[in-house]
Amino acid sequence: MKQLQEKIVSEGRVLSESVLKVDSFLNHQIDPVLMDAIGEEFASRFAGSGVTKILTIESSGIAPAMMAGLKMGVKPVFARKSKSLTLTDHLYTASVHSFTKNVTSEIAVSKDFLDKDDVVLILDDFLANGQAVLGLLEIIEQAGASLAGVGIVIEKGFQPGGKTIRERGIRVETLANIKTMENGKVEFFEEATV
Ligand code: G4P
Ligand code: NA
Ligand code: NA
Numbered sequence: 001m002k003q004l005q006e007k008i009v010s011e012g013r014v015l016s017e018s019v020l021k022v023d024s025f026l027n028h029q030i031d032p033v034l035m036d037a038i039g040e041e042f043a044s045r046f047a048g049s050g051v052t053k054i055l056t057i058e059s060s061g062i063a064p065a066m067m068a069g070l071k072m073g074v075k076p077v078f079a080r081k082s083k084s085l086t087l088t089d090h091l092y093t094a095s096v097h098s099f100t101k102n103v104t105s106e107i108a109v110s111k112d113f114l115d116k117d118d119v120v121l122i123l124d125d126f127l128a129n130g131q132a133v134l135g136l137l138e139i140i141e142q143a144g145a146s147l148a149g150v151g152i153v154i155e156k157g158f159q160p161g162g163k164t165i166r167e168r169g170i171r172v173e174t175l176a177n178i179k180t181m182e183n184g185k186v187e188f189f190e191e192a193t194v
Pocket of ligand 1 (some may be wrong): 019020021022060061098100125127128129131133148
């Protein structure tokens, strides 16, 4: 997605060879015009997939999920993160380990908002090691719901998450896929031309 790539180049900051800061439009301040275009792009890529629900994780997945939900006419649900869970009776839960932050957190979704009749589109802001997506897949499995695919705003294609998820035969649509951030410069994989 050209507009997103340009935004990453103009406003993103490469903090190291593997960390990209995008606080001015995605992770802290949010650019609603860009988010609108992102929602439209996900809606068009997953049109005809029969999606009934979007599933993301708080907090940075919520903005793109909200806009995609608006365009697709379905409700986004975000998994909540919490340190320790009690009273899990009415919850689907999974553990998500962040290699980046070296913490494991429990994520939870109420059984009220996801069930076996749902066709779920997973959306998230970043795909790095894929642990967040794996946690969301576990929750979908517990619900007995079906999966339409995974949509990612920014994939760091040099990290293993994309491969891990695609190897399971899951459709992953990435709006900007970064090939390298060496020497402080972001380079993208070519976009597939349809
Ligand atoms: P993984 O799910 O792909 O395994 O990701 P990982 O554990 O490595 O990432 C942990 C958190 O850091 C996630 O946000 C993820 O979106 C974010 N992240 C990973 N790589 C980058 C990066 O290069 N730049 C930025 N800005 N974020 C990155 P989170 O902890 O869930 O926080 P939130 O922002 O959603 O609240
Ligand atoms: Na995230
Ligand atoms: Na994040």
